[in-house]
Amino acid sequence: MIEIDEVSKQFQTKKGTVTALQDVTLNIERGQIFGIVGYSGAGKSTLIRLINKLEKPTSGRIIVDGENITTLKPQLLRKRRQNIGMIFQQFNLFKAKTVADNIKYPLKLTKKYSQAELDQRVDELLQFVGLSDKKHDYPAQLSGGQKQRIGIARALATNPEILLCDEATSALDPETTDEILRLLKRINQELNITIVLITHEMEVVKTICDEVAVMEQGRIVEQNKVFDLFTNPVHPTTKRFVHSVLNDHVPKGVEPSRKLYRFIFNHQQILEPVLSQIGRKYEVDFNILYGSITELTDRLFGNLLIEAVGSDYKVQFALLELKQYGIEIKEVDGFAS
């Protein structure tokens, strides 16, 4: 649905040329919630702003719904933009307009609707985001979460097929963040809208994304389905992001001389008491030092830090048999992982 093809973007500044994006290629399929994660300055905002041509690429092509938007004439571009809604970290509501007028704004630009139709659409959207009672309020009378709901209602007004979210929950507390993420999930599932979101918070990716690209210094350093990226991160930056939410560190006070392993397993094995069975068979005690079971895109992901106590060769046999159950086992060498 969205193809970003070898896109680079440079900004000319007083201090010289800044390269914000370098040869970025990305394919975002219809119906997905696609996350783009990276630290500050990685190029996320620039990338998302290219999708609705708020920025123009220096080179490369951006194809949305089969159409090259990089070469679109202004009039057609205005029309195509109605198909792409956008929400922002700071909500970007018009302070002097009521909630209803904020939501009507993009519809009025199209000049296609009667007053009665505008009012009906506002009512529908307010009901969808759960704020029907705020219709005549001004943004200053709303909480952050409510402002973002209105931002979302406004972005959905023209019935877009794509919703771009620029750090949409970064200004919100964790509870409100959860509410907004649940609303985004509903938008994706009930309205079948493809969502592209940028964030520096891996928790957001973990909660709602299907697929994710990790950015660093203007490049995509890794891209994968969320489950695969969390269970098997490859690039050091991805590992740092993943570790930030999985808390899979070695607890303080564990001496480096002990035999430690990281066990990674999925839903199937969680149900089976393989660890105790195999431990008994080979006279190996498995001590769980740290464990987490995380839900990722509706699948469970188990991650245990385990000490194996037993003679070396029996431990090796036990580990071999555990691997046959599909458990991935990594030796934790000097606690570096």
Ligand SMILES: Nc1ncnc2c1ncn2[C@@H]1O[C@H](COP(=O)(O)OP(=O)(O)OP(=O)(O)O)[C@@H](O)[C@H]1O
């Ligand atoms: N309009 C601009 N003019 C000059 N440089 C820019 C401009 N926009 C972005 N940049 C630079 O491009 C690089 C990428 O910025 P961008 O805002 O896309 O990153 P980001 O990952 O979204 O970071 P943040 O989360 O801090 O916004 C940075 O070095 C930034 O300073």
